[in-house]
Structure formats: structure tokens, C-alpha cells
Amino acid sequence: MMNIGIVFAGGTGKRMNTKSKPKQFLEMHGKPVLIYTLENFQNHPKIDKIILVCLESWIDYAKNILKKFCIDKVCCIVPGGKSGQESIFKGVKAAHELFNDEDVVLIHDGVRPLIDESTITSCIESVEKYGNAITVSPAIETIFLKKVNSRQVGKIFNRACCEMAKAPQCFRLGDIYQAHCQAINDGEENFIDSASLMQHYGYSLYTVEGTSENIKITTPADFYIFRAIMDAKESFQILGL
Template identity: 30%
Template sequence: MQSPKIPLSIGTVVVAAGRGERAGASKDGPKQYQRIGGRPVIAETLARLVTWRPDMPIVVVIHPDDRALCNDALSPFAGHRNLVVVTGGPMRQQSVLNGLEALQSAGVTHVFIQDAVRPFIDDGLLDRIEQALANVADAALPVLPVADTLKRGTSDGLVSETVSRQGLFAAQTPQAFRFETILDAHRRASDLGRDDFTDDAAIAEWAGIPVRLVEGSPDNVKLTVRRDMIMADEKLGGGLLPDVRTGNGYDVHQLEAGDGVTLCGIFIPHDQKLKGHSDADVALHALTDALLATCGAGDIGDHFPPSDPQWRGAASRIFIEHAAKIVRDNGGTIMNADVSLIAEAPKVGPHRDAMRRALSDMLGITIDRCSVKATTNETIGFVGRREGIAAIATATVVYGRKRA
């Protein structure tokens, strides 16, 4: 009989306070700030978490000396309203506790605890862990069966015995827990001066919390030594020709007397408004078409017919998020979104950063991948006569295998 499923509200603590000496010295600092595929390891890890759950509260725990490095590495996530950075302690265990304490105000029911230097987590792994928690597990641990033959050695360098691999697993992160349960366990361990646990699942075991094993991922490696960093960089750098697709979209809406226009999800007070069946956000309509074009999924009218009364006055955010889901369901990763607005008025410049943050939030990508530009039509044509606003959008998506 299957256990009843429970609703989840998940937050994540990303542990990034280590020194990482085994990875070797680098001008970029500790290994979590060294670059793979052109960006810091920690940024790659966070990008995958944000893509999986764009609104998920995330606490990043860093070393006190790394504030400048962290600010630089996380600058692409400036638009993520649920991201908090705190400092850790001298031991990983204290850093995790600091992260959990900082996450408590978010009101989550469950927490993922993730190493910053495991940048190859994927949606499938995260989905499996979430499923275990939803099936009323207090704790979930991604693991891989031990494949190598194990030997026990002596102090003088000789083999003393062969150890059976039966029932042995290698632990990965993110390790996931009911929030209040693991917070209480960490607090009790701290109060008793216990700082010898090697991971959070070990604390859960000590506290008597049952830990459910979940299938891990062979790709979910921890970057430890310099060779790991080189291999990770090569993996992200490619070798195979990537499946990169670009989609274009164009839309125009008529202007009429009113009190303001909505562009890229941001309302701008104005003496006119855009006429349309929904909120007439011409920018998001063009971008919706651009996203759908990358996987041959038709256009906005196929999915949200203007003849359907349920879309009257609807926020165009619904259309964008629907298109982004179609892209991801087809195995796509949104890399970039670019919107050009053609209008005589209102001025877009003062609202550009708010628009970029809105696009970042809607698409689940970092703000440096979102561009908004504007130009006039030099008083020529319907745009020049202030009869309408037009938008041109381009979306770049990399496609891989479809999610199961």
C-alpha cells in the first residue's frame, strides 16, 4: 500500500564555506568560486536549483573572508528575491546550522542541504528526492551503490581483508529533511558539543530520524581535487555540437486612451493603454512566440485563443510560464531572452531593470540572461503616431534529452 503524499514547501541551504585546498590554489579563490564552463562552480550549482524551482528560498552559507568573491559570483542572481547569504562557522556542521537558522523565517516544511561544489545536479535527481519526501519520509539521501571492490588496509600498507560491498552506498547531496526535525537535531548536536558528523544524514541517524535511500546520479560528482575541476570545465565546455535553437517573435497592440501600459509584466503609468484580449503585454506575447518557436510548438494563439473568454484580461505571465514549461518538457534549457520594444512613449529606460527582474523570475533564469531594449520609430508610421506599440523578441534554448 502506498503511503499518503503530503504537500511540500521546500527551501535549500547551499554550503559554500569550505577552503577547498585539495583543488589547488587559484586566483579565483576556493574551489566553489573557480570557473567551470565560464562561470563559478557555485553559480552553476545555483542556476540548476533556480531552474528547478524559481521561487524556492535559498540560503547560501559562505566563509567570512569570501564576501567579495560571493558577491561577484552571485551577481547574476541579483533578481532572485528569495536568495540570502549568511556566514558559516569553522566546521561544516556549524555552517549548516547557521544556514538552517537563517532559513527558518521562510516557513518551509522541508529543506535540501546541498554542497556548493556539486554543480551537476539535475531535475530528475531533485524530483526523486522530492518524491521521497512527499511519500512521508522524514529524510531522503541520494546514494549510489558501491561498485569497486573494497579493501581494508593495515598501518604498514598491507591488505588485511576484503570488505563486502553488500548494502554499502556512496552518499551524495542534496540531502533532504523535514525542516523542523533536522533543525532540532542540529541544535541538539551543537548543544552537546558533537561536531564529528561527516554529513547531515549522519546527524539524522544519530537523532533517530529514519533516512530513506533515493537513487542518486553518477553525474552528481563532488569537485574535490584539481583534476575534478578540469574535467568539469571540459564537460561544460562541450566536445559535442550542442543543440542550440533560436526562436523569434513579433507582436503589436493598438494604443487607446487609458491610465498605463503593462510591458514585460511591469505596469507603467501613461495617458494611454494597450488594447487586447488579455492584459495586452505586447513584449510577453512576442517572447511567448519566440519560446514556442524553439520546439515547434505553434504560437500563442494556438495555446490561448483570443476567442476563449477565460483569457479576457489575463496576466500575460501565464502565457510566458506556460511556454517555458513546454520548452523544459521538451528537454530545453532557456539560455537567453531578448526583447526589443518599439514605442514613442512611455519611456522604458527607468523601468528596464524591473522588467529584466520580472523576466528572470518568470523564466527561472538569471538576470544576466534577460535583456530589454527600446527604441522609437522616429515619428514614422503607426508607432510614430502613437497609435500602437510593437515588440520583437528572441529566445535562445539549448535542447538535450527530454525529461522522463
């Protein structure tokens, strides 16, 4: 059995308000955000291969930085689709052409650079035991349903019973591939992530609790938080803590 990371670097970064580069290629201390993400999979002893899904116009750039930073577990780069769901399917389809149905795929955002080794390990173990793994973190703010076309607050949920879905989201390759094929046949095009797609097609999902640091860099504020965390880690390393 093999463990394959499918990492997505297909976003254009509209909420980041950057005009020079997509957010996944912005640099922190001379290294692109995407490389920080990929290094966590590259350096994990249980990850065998990586498939990178990338903006088509940035594939050559991605190839250059993979070579520069010695990311050699990437076995192929495929262009992203018009939507997140289509991009995920393209990565899963590429994996299905290369690997076996029983292999494990870890679907991850290229702009979640603070994923840690322990979470990746726990996800693989969960797939081996339960068939899938959805990385989560506890909800720390109040969550409620908004009334449609209204400013009125709807149902308020007990946050002690809520968790925030993050990444990676992990499955047996055959399961996620067949679910995507079924969605295409059904004309279902609006799933927000792999977890919602799999639940829609009847799969029971199992959680793995990740760290609070596993943020998704979507806005300038997220980038500043990432920088602060990296600076703090560097300082602790210098001080021997």
C-alpha cells in the same frame, strides 16, 4: 509547504591547490562553479528559496555574481562556521528563522554543479513520503576498512550492497534543526554530514539514486572531469543530439 535549497560555499579548496580563489568560485567557460550549482536550484520549479552559506570574506563577491547571473531565489547569505557541521547548522538555523518546521530543506554542496532536475524532484518527493532523502550512487570500486595505524586491509565489503552518499541530503526543517541543537547540547562536533548526524539521533534514512555525473569538485582532476562533461554536453547540443 516550501522547498528550500541550502547551498554551501564555505570551503577554502586546499586540495584544489588554487591560491587565487576558493574552488567554488573557479570559473568554467566564464561562469563560477557555484553559479552552475545554484542555477539548478534557481531553475527548478519546485524550489522556492535558496540560502547560501559562504566564506565570510567572499560574501560581497558572492553577492556580485548572484546579481550578474540573475540568481534571485537566494533570500539570504550567511557566513560559514569553523567546520562543516557548524556551517550546515548556520544554514539550517537561518532557514529555521525564516520558514516553518514542515518545510523541506535540501542541503547541497556548492561544488556539486551537475545536480540535475530529476534528482531534486525525487528528493522532494521522498521527503514528502518518508521524511527525508539521501542522494546516493552505486559503489563502483572495492570498499574495505583499513586497520587502524596499519597498512593491513581489514573487512572487505560486497560493493553490490554498498552505495556512496552524495548530495543533496534532504529533511523536514524542524527535524534537522532539532537534531543539530541536540548535537550542540551533547558536545557532538564531528559528524561528517547530515545523514550521519540524523542516523545518530535515531532517524531511519531513505535513499534517492542520483546520476553518476553528480560529482563533488574537490581536486584538480574533478575540475577537469567537470570541464569534459560540460564540453561534451555543449557539443551534443550543437549537433542536435
